[in-house]
Amino acid sequence: MKFDVEKAKPREIYNLLIGLVAPRPIALITSMDENGGLNAAPFSAYNYLCTDPPIVGIGVANRPTDALVPKDTARNIRRTGEFVVNVVTEDLAQQMNICATDFPAGISELEMANLETASSAVVKVPRIASAHAALECIEHTTLEIGHSRIILGRVVSIYIEDEYVDPAGPYVRADQLHAIGRMNGMGSYVRTRDSFMNIPRIPYEVWKNGKE
Template identity: 30%
Template structure:
């Protein structure tokens, strides 16, 4: 099968997100200018640099109660900070529940009974029991092609690692929590098998 984007795929559902998968999930916690907390998952997310460490998150679409974008995007734009909480397979149900289109004044931490803790270097909440969390400072926002598509570029200022995810050798072991990954359609996956490949030397 071949299709051009302009002509369309003719399938019951768009396969694009299923093709570009698995994708890590950024479980973003933020606050607005009034200090109200928000928590929501974003699957257009990845790390893009080491020194300094940087990540990108895309916000697509909008909510009916926002002039543009969604709650997390607007909060990030207002405050300049946010936290990316990393979710494991055990977090799947509550992560999915936090994706509901709550009114913007709703605190998902409180509504869903998710334990909250303060970040250390930024004024922002985080998921207290997440396997890892990245405290981020907004670098810039890039408008993408298409309506309501925005790319958030941010620098990671600090990292939280849950103690039980560290090995005795000091490695962060993803098999101890099985990172949640977004696939296409309504599908998710979890990384439960890991193998090592050493880069070849010429």
């Protein structure tokens, strides 16, 4: 099948893109409003974009209304300039899903998911205490594109529990961390437990000699 993007409805394009651009890492973002109220919400339109400086990008759509109303996460980041990306692992999957619920104003996602917080090292926004790794971020810029916002955050501190760090690199012991990924809009996720395969990069000289 072929889909004409110019003629398709936005929801149809959304359904197709999130099924093809997969698996996607999940950012469980904690943010804070100007009064100190905390918010937690997961986003799978997320990835790292560069390392010098270290920048992560998050796509945050507006609320599904005719008015261009930002979600709490985007509004909080715009007003305070800080947020924390908590890495979603297998043991946090169900609590992450609770945080995705569209609770009425005044109800804390963290409380509903029974998640406690811990102080961050640099930013005022706390991380989730049970998250095995987290990225503390300061807003670099926010781009408003159509009905969405692309938020670029500069990573200013990285927290990883000791058991998941190989000091030789340092490297993340990703095969032990068990992060999960988002697959489509039908509630599908993927585990990384026992699913790693190793494909070393081929140096040019090795590749060339193999062709001769």
